[in-house]
Amino acid sequence: MKVSDLLKAVSLKAVVLDNPDAEIEGVYVGDLLSRAMSHLEKHNAWVTIMTNKNVVAVGSLSEVSCVILAEGTTLPPDAVEAARENRVNVLAADLPAYELCLALSDPLASKP
């Protein structure tokens, strides 16, 4: 499913959407950056509550299709800037990670 389609299916805010056609394949949840780099697969949606510039770097290097900030967390301006520069999609949700993943599950499962 494309990031742009996910935005229509789930209540999420687009913080940076430079690459709306990116395909999402799978989800990884976690806040420790090195663990994320170990387990993130290319084209994953990455759900995290960690919010600093390094999140953008890790998302970019791991080639995620989007970072989803859970639990109402927000990125500081320098991180938003970095996300734009590196064309990393960043979405935000008010839901905590578990509820967010439940909400993601059906839409992501229904579309190949």
Add this chain to the structure above:
Amino acid sequence: MTEPLRFHYDVDGENFSSAGEASVALKQNLRKLGYSPEVIRKVSIAMYEGEINMVIHANGGVADVEITDDRITIILADKGPGIADVELAMQEGFSTARDNIRALGFGAGMGLPNMKKYTDDMKIDTEVGVGTTITMVVLL
């Protein structure tokens, strides 16, 4: 055999939150050179982990990347405290990162294991009180 391509990056030890700039620059260079996404991903993640380690554990250092026909070699050299027990440091979960660093999301003790995971060869030369040089190879 063509001349090896070389990139050199100075890694500043002061700034934790913007650390990773050398890896991002390397990634962009590799993109321009047309390497496959798989190679770029491996090289840039390994480089990023090493770069971050130099920033948070060794007050910065230098990164040299050499590209030949069959491999990309990354050499990270610092004059930090060195690693007393390399075998222990290589274990998943081992970390001496302080709380202010952990608050940024580092300190899982997965950096060195990731560097090994994403490269075809990795060598650590280190001496306590002198510094650390890590050489990683990704085969093309």
